[in-house]
Amino acid sequence: xxxxxxxxxxxxxxxxxxxxxxxxxxxxxxxxxxxxxxxxxxxxxxxxxxxxxxxxxxxxxxxxxxxxxxxxxxxxxxxxxxxxxxxxxxxxxxxxxxxxxxxxxxxxxxxxxxxxxxxxxxxxxxxxxxxxxxxxxxxxxxx
Amino acid sequence: xxxxxxxxxxxxxxxxxxxxxxxxxxxxxxxxxxxxxxxxxxxxxxxxxxxxxxxxxxxxxxxxxxxxxxxxxxxxxxxxxxxxxxxxxxxxxxxxxxxxxxxxxxxxxxxxxxxxxxxxxxxxxxxxxxxxxxxxxxxxxxxxxxxxxxxxxxxxxxxxxxxxxxxxxxxxxxxxxxxxxxxxxxxxxxxxxxxxxxxxxxxxxxxxxxxxxxxxxxxxxxxxxxxxxxxxxxxxxxxxxxxxxxxxxxxxxxxxxxxxxxxxxxxxxxxxxxxxxxxxxxxxxxxxxxxxxxxxxxxxxxxxxxxxxxxxxxxxxxxxxxxxxxxxxxxxxxxxxxxxxxxxxxxxxxxxxxxxxxxxxxxxxxxxxxxxxxxxxxxxxxxxxxxxxxxxxxxxxxxxxxxxxxxx
Numbered sequence: 077x078x079x080x081x082x083x084x085x086x087x088x089x090x091x092x093x094x095x096x097x098x099x100x101x102x103x104x105x106x107x108x109x110x111x112x113x114x115x116x117x118x119x120x121x122x123x124x125x126x127x128x129x130x131x132x133x134x135x136x137x138x139x140x141x142x143x144x145x146x147x148x149x150x151x152x153x154x155x156x157x158x159x160x161x162x163x164x165x166x167x168x169x170x171x172x173x174x175x176x177x178x179x180x181x182x183x184x185x186x187x188x189x190x191x192x193x194x195x196x197x198x199x200x201x202x203x204x205x206x207x208x209x210x211x212x213x214x215x216x217x218x219x
Numbered sequence: 220x221x222x223x224x225x226x227x228x229x230x231x232x233x234x235x236x237x238x239x240x241x242x243x244x245x246x247x248x249x250x251x252x253x254x255x256x257x258x259x260x261x262x263x264x265x266x267x268x269x270x271x272x273x274x275x276x277x278x279x280x281x282x283x284x285x286x287x288x289x290x291x292x293x294x295x296x297x298x299x300x301x302x303x304x305x306x307x308x309x310x311x312x313x314x315x316x317x318x319x320x321x322x323x324x325x326x327x328x329x330x331x332x333x334x335x336x337x338x339x340x341x342x343x344x345x346x347x348x349x350x351x352x353x354x355x356x357x358x359x360x361x362x363x364x365x366x367x368x369x370x371x372x373x374x375x376x377x378x379x380x381x382x383x384x385x386x387x388x389x390x391x392x393x394x395x396x397x398x399x400x401x402x403x404x405x406x407x408x409x410x411x412x413x414x415x416x417x418x419x420x421x422x423x424x425x426x427x428x429x430x431x432x433x434x435x436x437x438x439x440x441x442x443x444x445x446x447x448x449x450x451x452x453x454x455x456x457x458x459x460x461x462x463x464x465x466x467x468x469x470x471x472x473x474x475x476x477x478x479x480x481x482x483x484x485x486x487x488x489x490x491x492x493x494x495x496x497x498x499x500x501x502x503x504x505x506x507x508x509x510x511x512x513x514x515x516x517x518x519x520x521x522x523x524x525x526x527x528x529x530x531x532x533x534x535x536x537x538x539x540x541x542x543x544x545x546x547x548x549x550x551x552x553x554x555x556x557x558x559x560x561x562x563x564x565x566x567x568x569x570x571x572x573x574x575x576x577x578x579x580x581x582x583x584x585x586x587x588x589x590x591x592x593x594x595x596x597x598x599x600x601x602x603x604x605x606x607x608x609x610x611x612x613x614x615x616x617x618x619x620x621x622x623x624x625x626x627x
Contacts, residue, residue: 079571079622083564088624114563115580115587115594137593139561140623200567 086190090144109210146207148188227252238573246599258504288499297427302485305452311341313437313452316465318345328354335360337390366393366542381411388420393542394552444505449498466491521551551600572615
């Protein structure tokens, strides 16, 4: 196993920086996501206005992969409408499930493509998808 | 010094991620020696039939193997009678059997069930459910600052209202040996029964149920070289006799009428349906294998490895160790964390070097809450581990922070 393909600089940077790890001033949606088997727990905060995710942030505890994945997701969805957010979710989950493998199709994921190699690590898939499933639950009533 | 036992374990000869396997997750399950694998193989290639049923030779032979395994377990744990040994799936099933058959029938509103905060969920959740269902109180024995159960806590928590004390002999997270004799003395003085979770102790040192005067002992075969799916419940005859069956079905009855059933005597009363005879054969082979090595030797190897590992871990400034390292109460289970790095990342990075450790909450959420951590890493040893394994663990740990962009 090549660790540099898993813990890329991008993942390490997102994990360390914590720039999306904070509370929002007036979130309209706060939803917890948990991985009971490993104890990872995030709380996703969204400020949604007229179907647009104006701001997003998270708090919680988890491994580098779940923390980086959450942070990258937040960068992607900030300022987007919920339909676009759902497209990001579908593409990201498709990448992790190896249903979408063409890099052109994955391009919209931007930095989150760095998590593509997690699809080869069954033990860590749950870490990568935690925040995306949480987001999907959070916006399902906003569409 | 080369370890003379590695050669007996086929899986330890195989590479992991291109490196030789350093298996340090023995608290979760141990590897299996060829003697055990062959015993299971022999059973299925030569003796397989349903025991206790057929009047033909093969079934008789299967019965002999199954009941022979029971006698092997009886001698291994020092039980007075072989029928006090009940075969189950694992320690978890043994504890559920006790919770449902003993707890649900003999616990009443206002009674107290006492467990320790260091229990595995398997010795916690069943008692929590019994307490909820019966209106009883679940009380916790807490630990001192280095993870030990104190005499004061035993005296304070076990009271005249206590009916059951269920406690692990060795913590699956901290590796600390609990003072079972003191707990038994106090519990029996108030008329409570004592259930000992031996999952992490029975594989590592001699546990004698009569010498300890414990009422019930549970353990899993797979944590002591055996196949998965075979476990043991030991109980004193008088207690097992008064308990109703847990599972009902074939082979646990004397006679069945349309509206009534006469249950079989021990041990069949608690062994409904076809049992894991191959697993029992494997467990017997494991006990024989352990007997050939001897617990003196096993304890000496593990103590040497702990004494070797602890100072090396302490020398790494970014490592936090949990629990006492006093060898008089410490087995080969080491819980630790690496500063700034989540245990799952530690485990993934070590895996790339072929080093297998456990990361997470170790099925002990309340203990994690008590320790004030979300999760830990855990290295757990057995007699086939070596100082070289410890060196590889330390070497790999020293790379972990760098991989995630932290300075050492």
